[in-house]
Amino acid sequence: MGRYRVGLETRERILSATRRLLSEVGVDGVTLKAITDQARVGAGSFYNLFDSKEEAVFEVVREAIEAVDPDPDGEGTDTLADLVDAFVTFMTGSSPIARIYLQLAVGRGLTDRAIATRVIRSHRTRVDRFTDAWLREDPTLTPEAAERRAQTMLAALTGLGLSVLLDETFDMRAHALELLPSSAVSSAAS
Numbered sequence: 001m002g003r004y005r006v007g008l009e010t011r012e013r014i015l016s017a018t019r020r021l022l023s024e025v026g027v028d029g030v031t032l033k034a035i036t037d038q039a040r041v042g043a044g045s046f047y048n049l050f051d052s053k054e055e056a057v058f059e060v061v062r063e064a065i066e067a068v069d070p071d072p073d074g075e076g077t078d079t080l081a082d083l084v085d086a087f088v089t090f091m092t093g094s095s096p097i098a099r100i101y102l103q104l105a106v107g108r109g110l111t112d113r114a115i116a117t118r119v120i121r122s123h124r125t126r127v128d129r130f131t132d133a134w135l136r137e138d139p140t141l142t143p144e145a146a147e148r149r150a151q152t153m154l155a156a157l158t159g160l161g162l163s164v165l166l167d168e169t170f171d172m173r174a175h176a177l178e179l180l181p182s183s184a185v186s187s188a189a190s
Contacts, residue, residue: 013039013041014035014046018035027057027100054104054112061097061101061104064094065090067094069086071129079133082133084176087176088176092172095165098165102161102165126154127147130149130153131149131150134150157176160175
Protein backbone atom coordinates (compact mmCIF):
# COMPACT_ATOMS: atom_id res chain seq x y z
CA MET A 1 0.00 0.00 0.00
CA GLY A 2 2.82 2.42 0.90
CA ARG A 3 4.59 1.65 -2.35
CA TYR A 4 1.45 2.45 -4.34
CA ARG A 5 1.07 5.78 -2.49
CA VAL A 6 4.71 6.66 -3.20
CA GLY A 7 4.13 5.86 -6.88
CA LEU A 8 1.09 8.15 -6.96
CA GLU A 9 3.01 10.92 -5.23
CA THR A 10 5.91 10.55 -7.66
CA ARG A 11 3.50 10.60 -10.61
CA GLU A 12 1.88 13.79 -9.31
CA ARG A 13 5.29 15.44 -8.78
CA ILE A 14 6.22 14.60 -12.37
CA LEU A 15 2.92 15.97 -13.71
CA SER A 16 3.21 19.13 -11.58
CA ALA A 17 6.74 19.69 -12.85
CA THR A 18 5.60 19.09 -16.43
CA ARG A 19 2.68 21.52 -15.96
CA ARG A 20 4.99 24.22 -14.54
CA LEU A 21 7.58 23.78 -17.27
CA LEU A 22 4.96 23.88 -20.02
CA SER A 23 3.64 27.19 -18.76
CA GLU A 24 7.13 28.62 -18.22
CA VAL A 25 9.04 27.45 -21.31
CA GLY A 26 6.50 25.83 -23.66
CA VAL A 27 6.61 22.37 -25.14
CA ASP A 28 9.91 22.87 -26.97
CA GLY A 29 11.68 23.84 -23.75
CA VAL A 30 10.45 20.83 -21.79
CA THR A 31 13.08 18.12 -21.56
CA LEU A 32 13.14 14.89 -19.64
CA LYS A 33 16.03 16.24 -17.55
CA ALA A 34 14.11 19.43 -16.73
CA ILE A 35 11.06 17.41 -15.67
CA THR A 36 13.04 14.99 -13.51
CA ASP A 37 15.13 17.78 -11.96
CA GLN A 38 12.08 19.84 -11.06
CA ALA A 39 10.17 16.79 -9.80
CA ARG A 40 13.24 15.60 -7.88
CA VAL A 41 13.06 12.09 -9.33
CA GLY A 42 15.44 9.96 -11.32
CA ALA A 43 14.94 9.05 -14.96
CA GLY A 44 14.22 5.45 -13.90
CA SER A 45 11.32 6.59 -11.72
CA PHE A 46 10.02 8.69 -14.60
CA TYR A 47 10.17 5.74 -17.01
CA ASN A 48 8.44 3.48 -14.48
CA LEU A 49 5.41 5.77 -14.83
CA PHE A 50 5.62 7.25 -18.35
CA ASP A 51 6.94 5.91 -21.65
CA SER A 52 8.12 9.32 -22.83
CA LYS A 53 8.15 13.05 -22.17
CA GLU A 54 5.29 13.38 -24.68
CA GLU A 55 3.19 10.95 -22.65
CA ALA A 56 3.59 13.15 -19.56
CA VAL A 57 2.72 16.24 -21.62
CA PHE A 58 -0.40 14.55 -23.03
CA GLU A 59 -1.42 13.52 -19.52
CA VAL A 60 -1.26 17.18 -18.43
CA VAL A 61 -3.39 18.12 -21.46
CA ARG A 62 -5.86 15.29 -20.73
CA GLU A 63 -6.25 16.50 -17.14
CA ALA A 64 -6.93 20.06 -18.34
CA ILE A 65 -9.58 18.80 -20.76
CA GLU A 66 -11.15 16.59 -18.09
CA ALA A 67 -11.30 19.55 -15.70
CA VAL A 68 -13.87 21.24 -17.98
CA ASP A 69 -15.73 18.09 -19.06
CA PRO A 70 -19.48 18.62 -18.59
CA ASP A 71 -20.11 14.86 -18.34
CA PRO A 72 -16.95 13.30 -16.87
CA ASP A 73 -18.72 10.01 -16.09
CA GLY A 74 -19.83 9.57 -19.73
CA GLU A 75 -23.50 9.27 -18.87
CA GLY A 76 -24.65 11.04 -22.05
CA THR A 77 -26.09 14.02 -20.21
CA ASP A 78 -24.04 16.71 -21.94
CA THR A 79 -25.77 19.01 -24.40
CA LEU A 80 -24.28 20.71 -27.45
CA ALA A 81 -24.21 23.95 -25.44
CA ASP A 82 -22.33 22.15 -22.62
CA LEU A 83 -19.77 20.71 -25.04
CA VAL A 84 -19.23 24.01 -26.85
CA ASP A 85 -18.86 25.79 -23.50
CA ALA A 86 -16.30 23.21 -22.35
CA PHE A 87 -14.32 23.60 -25.58
CA VAL A 88 -14.31 27.40 -25.24
CA THR A 89 -13.40 27.19 -21.55
CA PHE A 90 -10.47 24.89 -22.35
CA MET A 91 -9.19 27.21 -25.09
CA THR A 92 -9.62 30.42 -23.12
CA GLY A 93 -9.05 29.26 -19.54
CA SER A 94 -6.17 26.87 -20.17
CA SER A 95 -4.47 28.83 -22.92
CA PRO A 96 -0.88 27.64 -22.31
CA ILE A 97 -2.09 24.02 -22.23
CA ALA A 98 -4.47 24.59 -25.17
CA ARG A 99 -1.64 26.17 -27.16
CA ILE A 100 0.59 23.18 -26.40
CA TYR A 101 -2.15 20.75 -27.39
CA LEU A 102 -2.57 22.47 -30.75
CA GLN A 103 1.21 22.61 -31.20
CA LEU A 104 1.50 18.88 -30.60
CA ALA A 105 -1.58 17.99 -32.63
CA VAL A 106 -0.71 20.05 -35.68
CA GLY A 107 3.06 20.41 -35.56
CA ARG A 108 4.22 17.08 -34.24
CA GLY A 109 1.18 15.07 -35.29
CA LEU A 110 2.19 15.62 -38.91
CA THR A 111 5.62 14.06 -38.42
CA ASP A 112 5.25 11.67 -35.46
CA ARG A 113 2.91 8.73 -36.07
CA ALA A 114 2.49 7.94 -32.35
CA ILE A 115 1.37 11.51 -31.62
CA ALA A 116 -0.91 11.51 -34.69
CA THR A 117 -2.54 8.29 -33.51
CA ARG A 118 -3.13 9.74 -30.05
CA VAL A 119 -4.56 13.00 -31.46
CA ILE A 120 -6.85 11.09 -33.85
CA ARG A 121 -8.11 8.93 -30.98
CA SER A 122 -8.81 12.04 -28.89
CA HIS A 123 -10.56 13.74 -31.81
CA ARG A 124 -12.66 10.62 -32.44
CA THR A 125 -13.82 10.70 -28.82
CA ARG A 126 -14.86 14.35 -29.18
CA VAL A 127 -16.65 13.62 -32.47
CA ASP A 128 -18.57 10.80 -30.79
CA ARG A 129 -19.57 13.05 -27.87
CA PHE A 130 -20.73 15.84 -30.19
CA THR A 131 -22.54 13.33 -32.45
CA ASP A 132 -24.44 11.91 -29.48
CA ALA A 133 -25.36 15.42 -28.34
CA TRP A 134 -26.60 16.30 -31.85
CA LEU A 135 -28.77 13.18 -31.86
CA ARG A 136 -30.24 14.12 -28.48
CA GLU A 137 -30.75 17.71 -29.68
CA ASP A 138 -32.41 16.66 -32.95
CA PRO A 139 -33.71 13.06 -32.95
CA THR A 140 -34.74 13.42 -36.61
CA LEU A 141 -31.07 13.37 -37.66
CA THR A 142 -29.51 10.18 -38.94
CA PRO A 143 -26.31 9.15 -37.14
CA GLU A 144 -24.36 10.01 -40.31
CA ALA A 145 -25.85 13.52 -40.51
CA ALA A 146 -25.21 14.06 -36.80
CA GLU A 147 -21.58 13.00 -37.24
CA ARG A 148 -21.12 15.39 -40.18
CA ARG A 149 -22.50 18.21 -38.04
CA ALA A 150 -20.23 17.18 -35.18
CA GLN A 151 -17.16 17.18 -37.46
CA THR A 152 -18.10 20.57 -38.90
CA MET A 153 -18.72 22.07 -35.47
CA LEU A 154 -15.39 20.75 -34.14
CA ALA A 155 -13.54 22.10 -37.17
CA ALA A 156 -15.11 25.51 -36.60
CA LEU A 157 -14.37 25.43 -32.86
CA THR A 158 -10.74 24.49 -33.54
CA GLY A 159 -10.45 27.41 -35.96
CA LEU A 160 -11.96 29.74 -33.37
CA GLY A 161 -9.54 28.27 -30.82
CA LEU A 162 -6.61 29.16 -33.07
CA SER A 163 -7.99 32.69 -33.39
CA VAL A 164 -8.23 33.22 -29.62
CA LEU A 165 -4.78 31.73 -29.00
CA LEU A 166 -3.27 34.12 -31.55
CA ASP A 167 -5.39 37.13 -30.55
CA GLU A 168 -6.50 37.17 -26.93
CA THR A 169 -8.97 40.00 -27.66
CA PHE A 170 -10.95 37.68 -29.95
CA ASP A 171 -14.33 36.80 -28.40
CA MET A 172 -14.36 33.06 -28.96
CA ARG A 173 -17.45 32.46 -26.82
CA ALA A 174 -19.61 34.85 -28.86
CA HIS A 175 -18.51 33.24 -32.12
CA ALA A 176 -18.93 29.72 -30.73
CA LEU A 177 -22.51 30.42 -29.67
CA GLU A 178 -23.27 31.17 -33.31
CA LEU A 179 -22.49 27.52 -34.11
CA LEU A 180 -25.30 26.22 -31.91
CA PRO A 181 -28.78 25.51 -33.23
CA SER A 182 -31.25 28.16 -32.04
CA SER A 183 -32.82 25.74 -29.55
CA ALA A 184 -29.44 25.22 -27.87
CA VAL A 185 -28.56 28.94 -27.80
CA SER A 186 -31.40 29.75 -25.43
CA SER A 187 -30.30 27.00 -23.02
CA ALA A 188 -26.66 28.17 -23.27
CA ALA A 189 -27.65 31.72 -22.39
CA SER A 190 -29.37 30.57 -19.16
